Amino acid sequence: MSPWTSVAAIAGLTVVSIVTRGFFVIPDREVPIPGWLREALRYAPLAALVAVIVPEIAMSDGHLVGTWKDARLYAAAAGVLVFVTTRSLLGTILAGTAVLLALRLGLNW
Amino acid sequence: MSSSTLWRHPEFAAGARETRDVALGIGAWGLVAGVAMSKAGLGAAIAIAMSLCVFAGSAQLAALPLMVQGAPLWVIWATAFCVNLRFVIFSAGWRPYLRSLPRAQRLFVAYFTVDFTYIAFMRRFPQPGDVRAQLAYLAGNIVVSWIAWQAMTILGVVLADVIPERWGLGFAGTLALLGITASLLVDCATWTAAAVAACAAFAAFALPFHLNIVVAIAAAMAVGVLIDQFAPPRRAAAASEDAA
Numbered sequence: 001m002s003p004w005t006s007v008a009a010i011a012g013l014t015v016v017s018i019v020t021r022g023f024f025v026i027p028d029r030e031v032p033i034p035g036w037l038r039e040a041l042r043y044a045p046l047a048a049l050v051a052v053i054v055p056e057i058a059m060s061d062g063h064l065v066g067t068w069k070d071a072r073l074y075a076a077a078a079g080v081l082v083f084v085t086t087r088s089l090l091g092t093i094l095a096g097t098a099v100l101l102a103l104r105l106g107l108n109w
Numbered sequence: 110m111s112s113s114t115l116w117r118h119p120e121f122a123a124g125a126r127e128t129r130d131v132a133l134g135i136g137a138w139g140l141v142a143g144v145a146m147s148k149a150g151l152g153a154a155i156a157i158a159m160s161l162c163v164f165a166g167s168a169q170l171a172a173l174p175l176m177v178q179g180a181p182l183w184v185i186w187a188t189a190f191c192v193n194l195r196f197v198i199f200s201a202g203w204r205p206y207l208r209s210l211p212r213a214q215r216l217f218v219a220y221f222t223v224d225f226t227y228i229a230f231m232r233r234f235p236q237p238g239d240v241r242a243q244l245a246y247l248a249g250n251i252v253v254s255w256i257a258w259q260a261m262t263i264l265g266v267v268l269a270d271v272i273p274e275r276w277g278l279g280f281a282g283t284l285a286l287l288g289i290t291a292s293l294l295v296d297c298a299t300w301t302a303a304a305v306a307a308c309a310a311f312a313a314f315a316l317p318f319h320l321n322i323v324v325a326i327a328a329a330m331a332v333g334v335l336i337d338q339f340a341p342p343r344r345a346a347a348a349s350e351d352a353a
Contacts, residue, residue, distance in 0.1 A: 001179050006155050009176055012186045013169070014162040020193035022219035024201040028212060039337050040330040043302045045195030047329030049290045050303050051310035051322040052167065052192070056283040062314060072280060079284045080291060089288045090134040096284035101276060 071103035124249025136261035141282040143265020160262040298336040302329040
């Protein structure tokens with residue numbers, strides 16, 4: 001991608017940030033949102049997050065991981081465990097990264 | 110109302126203080142984003158410009174591989190839009206609080222509101238009230254999170270080559286998203302929607318340009334609406350799950 005195309009891409013992405021974050025504050029008048037759509041939109045962030053993290057945790061080269069000796073699985077499990085017990089995002093990150101590092105550097109998983 | 114005096118308002122300090130407590134998390138995620146952007150091979154200047162302008166970590170990380178592959182611009186923007194869809198929903202929440210401002214100011218404020226801003230603000234102001242206090246709180250929150258994010262992102266861009274890939278630092282970003290995901294799993298409907306999204310994202314993984322994310326969102330929204338239509342009320346579902 002040429003530098004100018006990159007600049008265009010970034011300019012567009014900036015507009016996307018403004019438009020998405022400000023979506024429903026743009027109109028001056030009240031906007032009626034259908035009830036079913038409001039209900040459905042409730043699930044969009046969750047689905048987007050899941051769709052992003054599942055391949056990161058449990059897939060490699062486009063396939064499900066075929067081995068239990070994958071540090072990511074245990075790092076994710078440790079992260080979930082810490083989050084469920086402490087509700088701390090930072091703790092989740094630290095615990096998961098610690099497990100990942102230990103298994104990668106220690107056991108070569 | 111002058112923005113220059115907002116920082117004197119006591120709510121500014123309150124917003125800044127609460128954000129300071131999570132600044133480490135924001136910073137870690139920024140560091141990861143900075144390293145990832147630098148590793149993507151677009152160059153430090155582009156990476157830093159992207160962070161300063163776009164100010165949306167997950168959208169940036171989703172857009173990067175597409176930019177490196179030379180995907181069409183509309184695909185890059187559409188992908189970022191999909192990843193940012195949650196902000197569209199949050200913006201409906203911001204509307205009653207920002208109503209008294211002119212449109213340009215509403216958009217200006219909304220642009221700086223990230224996920225944590227929304228969560229913290231709604232906890233502090235469950236109902237719209239004193240506009241000046243709310244804006245001061247927002248300003249305090251935004252200043253701290255913006256500085257923490259940008260400083261650590263730039264540090265990540267600069268240090269990218271010093272931090273070995275083998276450390277798997279990029280996985281810290283996934284772990285942060287994992288924690289946010291876990292916090293959204295509150296009842297039977299959200300668990301089911303998440304499971305459907307996971308299966309859909311996996312099944313549609315071969316699609317180009319991260320379109321499996323769009324497929325997963327559509328599938329989860331459809332299933333979520335169906336559950337809301339036919340399943341018992343959410344409270345009852347959550348209660349029965351607790352009992353199980």
